[in-house]
Amino acid sequence: MKGKHKANIIIAVLTVTLALMTYIYISIPEFGGGGIVSAQKKKVGKIEFLFAVYGPGRGTLPSLNKPMSVAADKENNIYVSDSGNNRVVVFNRRGEFMFEFGSRGVAHPRAGEKADWSPGKFNYPYGIDIDEETGNIFVADLVNKRIQIFDNQGKFIDWFPKEPYGGTADDIFPLALDVRDGKVYIANPFNIVIFNTKGEFIKDFGMPGDGDAQFDRPNGIAAGKDGTIYVSDSNNLRVQALDPDGKVKWIYGKVVNAFDNFNKKPQEFELPRNIAAGPDGNIYVIDSFDFNIKVLSPEGKLLARMGKRGVDDGTFNFPNGIAVTGDKIIYVADKGNDRVQAVRLTDFVIEEEEKQ
Amino acid sequence: MRKISLIALLAVCLVLLTAGTALAAHGSSGDRTGYVEQSALGCAGCHADSATHTFGPHGGYTSTSNKCQLCHQVHNAGSARLLPGQTVTDACQHCHDITGTDSAPYYASDLANPAYGSDVKASHRVFGTVNGFVYNTTFGSTTIPGGDATNGGDSTLDTSGQGALSGTDFTCNSCHTPHAVAANTVDIYLGESHVKQTTRNLGAGRMKIYLTNRILKRTVNGVDTGGTYGTEWCAGCHQGRDNMGDVFNHPVNQAGTGYDMLDAALPAGASWLNGSNEATVVAKAYVMIDTNGTPGGDADLDADPRSNIWYAMEATDPVNGDAARPDGNVPFATGSGPACQQCHASPRNVDAAFWAGFDTEGEGYPSRGTFPHLSTNTKLLVEAGDDFCTNCHNLNLP
Numbered sequence: 219m220k221g222k223h224k225a226n227i228i229i230a231v232l233t234v235t236l237a238l239m240t241y242i243y244i245s246i247p248e249f250g251g252g253g254i255v256s257a258q259k260k261k262v263g264k265i266e267f268l269f270a271v272y273g274p275g276r277g278t279l280p281s282l283n284k285p286m287s288v289a290a291d292k293e294n295n296i297y298v299s300d301s302g303n304n305r306v307v308v309f310n311r312r313g314e315f316m317f318e319f320g321s322r323g324v325a326h327p328r329a330g331e332k333a334d335w336s337p338g339k340f341n342y343p344y345g346i347d348i349d350e351e352t353g354n355i356f357v358a359d360l361v362n363k364r365i366q367i368f369d370n371q372g373k374f375i376d377w378f379p380k381e382p383y384g385g386t387a388d389d390i391f392p393l394a395l396d397v398r399d400g401k402v403y404i405a406n407p408f409n410i411v412i413f414n415t416k417g418e419f420i421k422d423f424g425m426p427g428d429g430d431a432q433f434d435r436p437n438g439i440a441a442g443k444d445g446t447i448y449v450s451d452s453n454n455l456r457v458q459a460l461d462p463d464g465k466v467k468w469i470y471g472k473v474v475n476a477f478d479n480f481n482k483k484p485q486e487f488e489l490p491r492n493i494a495a496g497p498d499g500n501i502y503v504i505d506s507f508d509f510n511i512k513v514l515s516p517e518g519k520l521l522a523r524m525g526k527r528g529v530d531d532g533t534f535n536f537p538n539g540i541a542v543t544g545d546k547i548i549y550v551a552d553k554g555n556d557r558v559q560a561v562r563l564t565d566f567v568i569e570e571e572e573k574q
Numbered sequence: 575m576r577k578i579s580l581i582a583l584l585a586v587c588l589v590l591l592t593a594g595t596a597l598a599a600h601g602s603s604g605d606r607t608g609y610v611e612q613s614a615l616g617c618a619g620c621h622a623d624s625a626t627h628t629f630g631p632h633g634g635y636t637s638t639s640n641k642c643q644l645c646h647q648v649h650n651a652g653s654a655r656l657l658p659g660q661t662v663t664d665a666c667q668h669c670h671d672i673t674g675t676d677s678a679p680y681y682a683s684d685l686a687n688p689a690y691g692s693d694v695k696a697s698h699r700v701f702g703t704v705n706g707f708v709y710n711t712t713f714g715s716t717t718i719p720g721g722d723a724t725n726g727g728d729s730t731l732d733t734s735g736q737g738a739l740s741g742t743d744f745t746c747n748s749c750h751t752p753h754a755v756a757a758n759t760v761d762i763y764l765g766e767s768h769v770k771q772t773t774r775n776l777g778a779g780r781m782k783i784y785l786t787n788r789i790l791k792r793t794v795n796g797v798d799t800g801g802t803y804g805t806e807w808c809a810g811c812h813q814g815r816d817n818m819g820d821v822f823n824h825p826v827n828q829a830g831t832g833y834d835m836l837d838a839a840l841p842a843g844a845s846w847l848n849g850s851n852e853a854t855v856v857a858k859a860y861v862m863i864d865t866n867g868t869p870g871g872d873a874d875l876d877a878d879p880r881s882n883i884w885y886a887m888e889a890t891d892p893v894n895g896d897a898a899r900p901d902g903n904v905p906f907a908t909g910s911g912p913a914c915q916q917c918h919a920s921p922r923n924v925d926a927a928f929w930a931g932f933d934t935e936g937e938g939y940p941s942r943g944t945f946p947h948l949s950t951n952t953k954l955l956v957e958a959g960d961d962f963c964t965n966c967h968n969l970n971l972p
Contacts, residue, residue, distance in 0.1 A: 527643070
């Protein structure tokens with residue numbers, strides 16, 4: 219009887235230990251395989267690597283999965299659109315996990331299936347930006363065809379458009395967004411739509427094509443201080459700068475027919491995706507297929523082409539998202555490496571293209 | 575004692591729950607690493623033949639192009655295939671995630687398509703992870719509807735010819751081969767999607783229509799389909815849908831191609847493009863259209879690229895008896911019928927197709943290029959209900 223009692227105690231201790239270990243594994247970042255993985259500063263050419271974050275390091279999804287876009291607020295906190303995990307993850311300026319919100323919810327289900335979307339759920343969240351005035355978080359919930367608004371703690375506030383928005387189309391398919399001066403600029407697959415931050419429609423312009431003010435799946439949009447709208451016209455391999463009425467000011471990059479000229483170098487862009495307007499007025503573009511950051515002047519002149527492909531700190535693998543803080547720290551959503559990197563360009567350099 | 579048992583049970587449940595998440599991505603059968611196949615086949619398994627006949631990122635590799643690196647990473651890759659994903663579909667999804675294109679959305683059955691909305695009623699669902707969710711329990715089924723030639727029932731997909739990363743599931747690699755090696759693919763055929771045409775830098779009345787094989791495999795389900803995209807290609811899997819077999823099915827033209835509906839016949843009053851007298855598949859990257867009175871010297875005057883817009887029809891409109899439609903007045907082959915692709919294709923308004931001009935943006939044109947990935951019609955049919963049947967069948971028949 220005594221022996222049996224002892225055995226029971228041992229089993230109980232082992233069980234509690236096992237449960238505790240499991241809890242630690244899923245709750246403590248250092249044990250969960252995520253969190254800050256690399257914070258050893260180094261230089262890769264003129265790129266200064268500051269740190270990389272690979273995920274919250276806790277919970278059932280400790281790691282990022284295809285982070286497509288990134289945004290920064292005035293405190294340099296990092297907001298990641300963790301598209302593959304249908305959530306937003308927020309880190310502080312040192313890369314420490316702060317909070318996360320969102321899970322998968324489908325607003326437009328397949329025939330025969332029920333919609334399970336509710337506020338705060340996503341189906342492939344993509345574009346993300348912060349309203350500097352309020353700190354509210356705007357998320358382009360791509361496949362649910364809506365923009366969701368959250369407060370600076372991730373609490374759901376509202377979404378739009380709830381009905382045909384009043385422009386040239388009934389709904390939006392928001393790839394990228396930018397929030398500035400009370401306006402929300404949205405890049406749709408073939409046009410640009412502008413709302414105010416309450417979700418009220420202001421205007422839209424653009425159409426499919428490769429002419430001026432025509433677009434082919436623009437994956438980046440940024441508004442400048444002077445109201446200029448910079449669009450990363452991705453499949454047309456160019457950046458268009460437009461005035462607030464949608465009239466072209468300049469274009470950098472050339473349309474090439476991919477069937478004839480796919481990825482033939484040199485090209486201005488291999489595949490420009492997200493774009494950001496820096497505090498210096500320059501335009502920062504992520505070139506996903508060229509694995510680097512390109513910087514354009516406000517007049518559309520190439521100032522820098524920096525970065526190379528890799529998995530090491532300071533290199534990129536199909537980078538897709540970019541945000542620039544007030545002190546010119548650059549956050550890159552390094553999609554192929556499932557991480558966000560913080561880097562700084564110590565100088566503007568037009569690096570030679572590597573021989574492949 | 576009960577309490578201890580309860581604690582033990584809860585702990586085990588907790589561990590199992592955690593393990594489930596960790597193992598979810600590897601939930602299907604087969605070798606997802608690629609090492610086994612790589613070891614068995616060596617480098618020649620992928621690189622045996624450099625002859626490719628397509629373009630874009632898949633194929634056309636030359637000493638001056640930079641395409642390999644877009645999919646493959648030499649060091650620290652996600653798999654032994656040096657691809658960005660652990661599975662074939664993961665690798666494909668890396669680019670084909672509808673943020674850049676909807677022309678080949680491999681998981682379009684799961685994502686609302688901006689062109690179609692979300693009303694998807696039929697699709698070919700492949701194995702893969704979508705938005706972090708593993709669908710191997712419901713997707714990637716190897717059951718082929720109508721795959722049994724003897725009774726028209728289901729059969730099981732032969733996955734032996736697939737790459738190791740596909741495992742034993744139905745994946746993108748079941749139908750497509752990413753390297754477009756000529757010997758492994760069907761011939762290029764006349765595309766049906768407006769995304770492969772351009773008028774850029776071309777004068778009025780001129781247009782380039784690009785031709786592609788859509789990197790479709792010649793051998794599917796273990797069956798060599800003959801290298802042509804048409805009925806036989808579909809029947810490589812759906813063998814029980816053949817009308818010449820043991821099962822009664824709607825007639826199909828076994829030799830019918832999925833792109834050349836015009837053959838050599840055209841109703842009076844209609845004219846061929848480019849002065850051609852037949853719709854022809856040409857083994858080149860594109861066809862140059864020039865509808866001007868005096869075509870340019872670069873115009874392809876021996877080929878009419880229109881295809882898959884028209885149907886094999888009666889001489890008059892079967893519903894209202896109108897005069898011969900301008901296109902598609904093609905007699906059936908004896909004892910035969912239409913090609914599979916005449917009935918199964920991207921949704922469109924067939925009547926509009928007959929009466930419209932050469933308008934690749936029009937409602938009658940299969941412009942969205944999603945077939946057979948998804949359809950807003952059931953059974954991947956071009957139209958629904960009687961509107962579909964009466965395209966060919968005369969209502970006045972006894």
